[in-house]
Amino acid sequence: MIETSRNSRQVKYAVRDIVLVAQEAQKRGLELRFLNIGDPNKFDHVTPPHLIEAAHRAMLNNQTGYGPSSGTDEAIDAIRQDAQKSGIKNIQDIFVTVGAGEAIEIVLTALLNPEDNILTPSPVYPLYSAVQSKLGVKENTYYLDEKNNWMPDPHDIRKKINDRTKAILIINPNNPTGSVCSREILLEIADIADKHNLLVLCDEVYGKLVYKGCKHIPLASLNDNLPVATFNSLSKAYIAPGFRTGWGIISGSNKKLHNLLEVINQLLRARICSCTPINASVKAALLGPQDHLDRFIDKLEKRKNITVDILNNIEGIHCNEPQAAFYAYPEIDVKDDMAFIRELILNTGVVVVPGSGFGQKPGTSHFRTVYLPPEDTLTEAYNLIGEFMKRWRNRK
Numbered sequence: 411m412i413e414t415s416r417n418s419r420q421v422k423y424a425v426r427d428i429v430l431v432a433q434e435a436q437k438r439g440l441e442l443r444f445l446n447i448g449d450p451n452k453f454d455h456v457t458p459p460h461l462i463e464a465a466h467r468a469m470l471n472n473q474t475g476y477g478p479s480s481g482t483d484e485a486i487d488a489i490r491q492d493a494q495k496s497g498i499k500n501i502q503d504i505f506v507t508v509g510a511g512e513a514i515e516i517v518l519t520a521l522l523n524p525e526d527n528i529l530t531p532s533p534v535y536p537l538y539s540a541v542q543s544k545l546g547v548k549e550n551t552y553y554l555d556e557k558n559n560w561m562p563d564p565h566d567i568r569k570k571i572n573d574r575t576k577a578i579l580i581i582n583p584n585n586p587t588g589s590v591c592s593r594e595i596l597l598e599i600a601d602i603a604d605k606h607n608l609l610v611l612c613d614e615v616y617g618k619l620v621y622k623g624c625k626h627i628p629l630a631s632l633n634d635n636l637p638v639a640t641f642n643s644l645s646k647a648y649i650a651p652g653f654r655t656g657w658g659i660i661s662g663s664n665k666k667l668h669n670l671l672e673v674i675n676q677l678l679r680a681r682i683c684s685c686t687p688i689n690a691s692v693k694a695a696l697l698g699p700q701d702h703l704d705r706f707i708d709k710l711e712k713r714k715n716i717t718v719d720i721l722n723n724i725e726g727i728h729c730n731e732p733q734a735a736f737y738a739y740p741e742i743d744v745k746d747d748m749a750f751i752r753e754l755i756l757n758t759g760v761v762v763v764p765g766s767g768f769g770q771k772p773g774t775s776h777f778r779t780v781y782l783p784p785e786d787t788l789t790e791a792y793n794l795i796g797e798f799m800k801r802w803r804n805r806k
């Protein structure tokens with residue numbers, strides 16, 4: 411038998427792992443309703459044509475060879491302009507990657523030895539847990555406060571810092587909760603990071619998908635000297651996850667960052683480059699027309715309202731109102747979320763992801779729903795959840 415590596419065996423990805431249960435439900439003849447994957451293009455959302463045209467032109471112009479390891483000058487310049495517009499000033503480096511996912515993996519790899527840790531929110535987008543498992547790093551979690559609309563809890567962050575902590579991760583807007591950090595919380599986190607000499611990792615892939623009355627503030631825009639790695643991509647706001655194109659922006663004091671930048675660039679060179687023709691779409695996306703955004707947010711806001719209204723009318727479910735993105739993370743009054751969701755899928759065909767795939771406070775249960783599907787699909791799915799919950803509670 412060929413032995414596999416210890417670290418790889420720990421890698422899990424609940425969002426896709428749950429599909430195995432869905433396949434079982436399908437074999438039973440159930441119609442599946444997928445509320446598990448954050449891919450807008452699976453539903454009635456399409457990539458803005460000017461992004462496609464830019465990539466198409468690049469391909470016809472033979473820009474199909476390898477490109478520079480950090481991305482084309484044109485893409486980097488567009489990312490710089492977009493970042494500066496959002497208030498990020500002291501930019502030290504920008505690099506284009508295979509989705510934000512690769513930028514995240516490269517920065518964590520450059521930063522961490524197995525004995526180190528980063529403060530990771532709970533719940534968290536599972537890619538971070540997967541990368542830390544691969545690196546053999548033990549996750550050091552801090553809690554998001556459900557009672558305070560899932561804001562990071564600075565008190566808990568302070569408590570969890572130890573002498574091997576190298577960074578604080580914030581996902582803002584958040585997956586899986588759909589919450590957006592307030593300016594006060596961001597300033598507090600920046601202050602903690604500054605005092606403890608920590609890098610801040612800011613995942614902002616949903617930064618442009620914020621609902622009316624709410625504002626997304628990039629943490630890096632609040633402190634020019636603080637070392638910050640900001641991650642973003644074309645996947646969500648530009649409805650092009652299959653383009654697999656994202657980027658990292660490193661900002662803050664050059665004196666504190668130049669070691670890290672050297673190693674990040676070593677890693678970037680070792681994997682050659684990102685997808686060259688799609689680099690052309692980055693400029694089209696960031697500097698071209700943005701009118702798809704209002705339409706997309708409008709649709710999402712309606713679907714968010716349906717989600718919150720129906721779920722909060724089900725006994726045994728409580729759902730905080732998301733302020734951005736297309737996820738909600740309702741609490742469910744059940745003991746074992748994994749068992750509940752498994753039975754839910756097998757009995758209704760509604761596919762959501764159990765909270766244990768993202769993390770939650772001990773003694774609580776949740777699931778994540780993705781409200782990208784059309785309104786009638788959502789209504790049917792949530793009504794099925796309501797009926798199932800009633801049966802589940804009656805048999806207790």
Ligand SMILES: Cc1ncc(COP(=O)(O)O)c(C=O)c1O
Nearest residue numbers: 448509510511535585643645656
């Ligand atoms: C919070 C968060 N960060 C990063 C990613 C990865 O995005 P990309 O497609 O750019 O790799 C996702 C994808 O769902 C996400 O939700």
